Amino acid sequence: MSVDPHANVELPAALAAKEVEITTFPEELKAECDAIRGRYETPRAALMPILWAFQRRFGYVSQEMERVIAAELEIPVIWVRETVTFYTMYNQRPVGSHHVQVCGNLSCSLCGAKETLAMISEELGIGVGETTADGRFTLSVVQCLAACEEAPVMQVNDRYYGRLDRARVREIFGGMG
Amino acid sequence: MSAPKLLSANFGSEVSFHLDHYLERGGYEQARRVLAEMAPEAVIDQVKQAKLRGCGGAGFPTGMKWSFIPKGGAKPVYLAVNADEGEPGTFKDKYLLTYEPHMLLEGMLICAKAVGCHKAYIYVRGEFDLPIARMEGAVAEAYDRGYLGPDVMGSGFAFDVVVHRGGGAYICGEETALLESLEGKPGHPRLKPPFPALVGLNGCPTVINNVETLALVPHLLRLGAGAFLDLGVPTQGGTKLYCVSGQVNRPGIFEASPSVTLRQLIDDYAGGVRGGAKLKAVIPGGLSAPVLKPDELDTEASFEGLKQVGSMLGSAGLIVMDESVCMVEAMRTITQFYAHESCGQCTPCREGTGWLRRIVERILAGHGRAEDTDNLDSIARKITGTTICPLGDAAAWPVMGFVEKFRDEFEYYCRTGHSRVSGARVAG
Ligand SMILES: Cc1cc2nc3c(=O)[nH]c(=O)nc-3n(C[C@H](O)[C@H](O)[C@H](O)COP(=O)(O)O)c2cc1C
Numbered sequence: 379m380s381v382d383p384h385a386n387v388e389l390p391a392a393l394a395a396k397e398v399e400i401t402t403f404p405e406e407l408k409a410e411c412d413a414i415r416g417r418y419e420t421p422r423a424a425l426m427p428i429l430w431a432f433q434r435r436f437g438y439v440s441q442e443m444e445r446v447i448a449a450e451l452e453i454p455v456i457w458v459r460e461t462v463t464f465y466t467m468y469n470q471r472p473v474g475s476h477h478v479q480v481c482g483n484l485s486c487s488l489c490g491a492k493e494t495l496a497m498i499s500e501e502l503g504i505g506v507g508e509t510t511a512d513g514r515f516t517l518s519v520v521q522c523l524a525a526c527e528e529a530p531v532m533q534v535n536d537r538y539y540g541r542l543d544r545a546r547v548r549e550i551f552g553g554m555g
Numbered sequence: 556m557s558a559p560k561l562l563s564a565n566f567g568s569e570v571s572f573h574l575d576h577y578l579e580r581g582g583y584e585q586a587r588r589v590l591a592e593m594a595p596e597a598v599i600d601q602v603k604q605a606k607l608r609g610c611g612g613a614g615f616p617t618g619m620k621w622s623f624i625p626k627g628g629a630k631p632v633y634l635a636v637n638a639d640e641g642e643p644g645t646f647k648d649k650y651l652l653t654y655e656p657h658m659l660l661e662g663m664l665i666c667a668k669a670v671g672c673h674k675a676y677i678y679v680r681g682e683f684d685l686p687i688a689r690m691e692g693a694v695a696e697a698y699d700r701g702y703l704g705p706d707v708m709g710s711g712f713a714f715d716v717v718v719h720r721g722g723g724a725y726i727c728g729e730e731t732a733l734l735e736s737l738e739g740k741p742g743h744p745r746l747k748p749p750f751p752a753l754v755g756l757n758g759c760p761t762v763i764n765n766v767e768t769l770a771l772v773p774h775l776l777r778l779g780a781g782a783f784l785d786l787g788v789p790t791q792g793g794t795k796l797y798c799v800s801g802q803v804n805r806p807g808i809f810e811a812s813p814s815v816t817l818r819q820l821i822d823d824y825a826g827g828v829r830g831g832a833k834l835k836a837v838i839p840g841g842l843s844a845p846v847l848k849p850d851e852l853d854t855e856a857s858f859e860g861l862k863q864v865g866s867m868l869g870s871a872g873l874i875v876m877d878e879s880v881c882m883v884e885a886m887r888t889i890t891q892f893y894a895h896e897s898c899g900q901c902t903p904c905r906e907g908t909g910w911l912r913r914i915v916e917r918i919l920a921g922h923g924r925a926e927d928t929d930n931l932d933s934i935a936r937k938i939t940g941t942t943i944c945p946l947g948d949a950a951a952w953p954v955m956g957f958v959e960k961f962r963d964e965f966e967y968y969c970r971t972g973h974s975r976v977s978g979a980r981v982a983g
């Protein structure tokens with residue numbers, strides 16, 4: 379099944395298991411949130427870093443989280459919604475533990491990105507937009523990662539990996555929990 | 556190849572990002588001098604005389620930009636550092652954030668004094684985990700040791716810096732979209748005027764500068780305007796970081812005088828075309844810059860030099876293509892990118908980028924029509940000059956350039972349904 383991490387479709391079981399229910403602002407994020415607010419002139423400006431804090435903690439930003447954040451910042455929930463949906467890096471649904479994002483822009487294409495993507499897809503056994511049944515890997519294609527000197531490039535969660543070939547990809551994935 | 560390495564001497568270092576290492580190299584001495592004894596006008600004057608040009612893409616004269624900030628106004632002045640680095644083919648600011656974060660902070664301090672600013676935001680693209688960590692580390696160190704905060708280096712000057720993480724949107728590199736994003740909103744560019752120098756962040760006067768632009772500032776003051784200008788060309792002082800990628804033997808980042816030619820950058824710095832293949836085309840300034848052919852490469856890689864051959868230096872990202880590249884297929888990557896990144900506010904950009912993408916895709920699938928090559932050109936032309944921000948132009952220029960310089964390849968594909976280069980149908 380093809381699952382766009384942003385689309386409103388039923389999640390495969392392994393990802394559904396990662397959904398969390400949030401009804402009040404999480405205690406453990408309160409101090410960080412207050413510190414963030416202290417750095418910005420308006421409550422609305424603190425929104426993006428707070429969304430990042432939620433995504434770091436929960437792996438995604440659910441609609442319940444949007445409501446909780448809006449209430450905490452005392453801003454309309456639509457302000458939160460439009461920001462979450464505008465930026466591609468905020469996951470609106472849970473994604474695999476390792477979010478594999480392969481660059482498809484020009485410099486990478488010139489260095490074999492198309493073949494690299496096909497190879498990674500084969501290694502993981504999933505297509506673009508899909509997640510492995512065990513919930514470990516999600517595969518996406520992204521725009522230029524500003525690492526064209528190491529083309530072809532992918533980003534897995536926070537880390538960049540360049541000069542990809544099959545041996546290197548196996549080694550990278552093999553070393554992941 | 557004799558330009559000094561002002562910015563790149565420590566790229567790859569394991570220690571250069573620490574405050575102590577920077578101080579050992581004479582770091583913060585220029586900021587200290589400026590804060591202690593230089594009048595704002597004198598700083599701006601030096602920057603103007605040195606002909607420092609903005610490295611974010613447009614090459615705007617930095618001294619002039621700073622002089623637009625009203626003096627002695629009631630509203631606070633902000634500095635927004637553009638570290639969004641989204642232009643495909645560009646990867647220079649990443650190196651500065653990672654290896655020379657204090658050099659950037661020193662440049663910011665000098666700018667702050669020159670324009671009367673006490674608060675800055677560094678807007679870094681969201682994917683840059685390590686560069687963000689390095690930048691945050693440097694900011695924390697600088698606060699700890701009094702290089703940032705309420706009394707910078709005992710001068711009485713207050714300066715606060717916040718590192719802001721972007722959310723993954725190319726358009727947020729556009730300066731007014733960046734400001735919207737800093738306010739927590741979607742990155743929808745603003746109509747200009749008013750310009751950010753008068754109405755910027757939170758409605759206040761704001762300077763927006765690229766990372767590399769600001770990192771050059773301490774060097775400019777250390778060397779003096781005259782010596783700094785001598786490093787470059789008469790219209791552009793200092794050295795420049797060039798990013799070379801694509802089909803070359805040694806892709807990477809190179810610092811050179813802007814008097815360098817594109818051919819030198821490709822052959823001497825990046826080791827020539829990979830596998831000794833023949834060069835076909837070069838995009839000289841990030842994906843938005845019109846493409847050049849091999850006979851145009853003895854051009855000086857400066858802002859003015861590239862303007863003269865109908866292209867632009869832009870973000871100085873050179874993308875090199877050899878003879879095996881099908882230009883119609885390369886065009887698909889480009890049109891997909893802009894269709895994906897258009898923010899949708901302006902009809903010509905929102906619809907036009909989609910049309911361009913769909914036409915290229917139908918050509919590649921073998922369904923090209925006789926008039927499609929002209930369609931691409933005329934749609935692109937109708938986008939230019941009609942939109943709120945330059946993304947519309949940035950989407951149109953590469954299309955116009957490809958069609959102008961490789962028209963026969965597009966017409967051949969439309970006529971036969973196959974690539975003239977590979978003989979194959981690339982398909983949808
Ligand atoms: C669509 C678009 C994307 C841009 N992306 C960037 C970017 O990633 N980094 C950057 O410094 N400037 C970018 N710019 C240019 C900025 O709008 C602005 O001109 C620049 O940051 C000013 O700094 P400078 O004068 O130091 O060059 C972009 C412009 C446009 C139209």
Ligand code: SF4
Nearest residue numbers: 898900901904942944
């Ligand atoms: S030109 Fe495109 S990206 Fe720029 S404001 Fe208009 S629609 Fe948005």
Ligand code: FES
Nearest residue numbers: 481486522523526
């Ligand atoms: S094109 Fe892939 S990282 Fe730039």
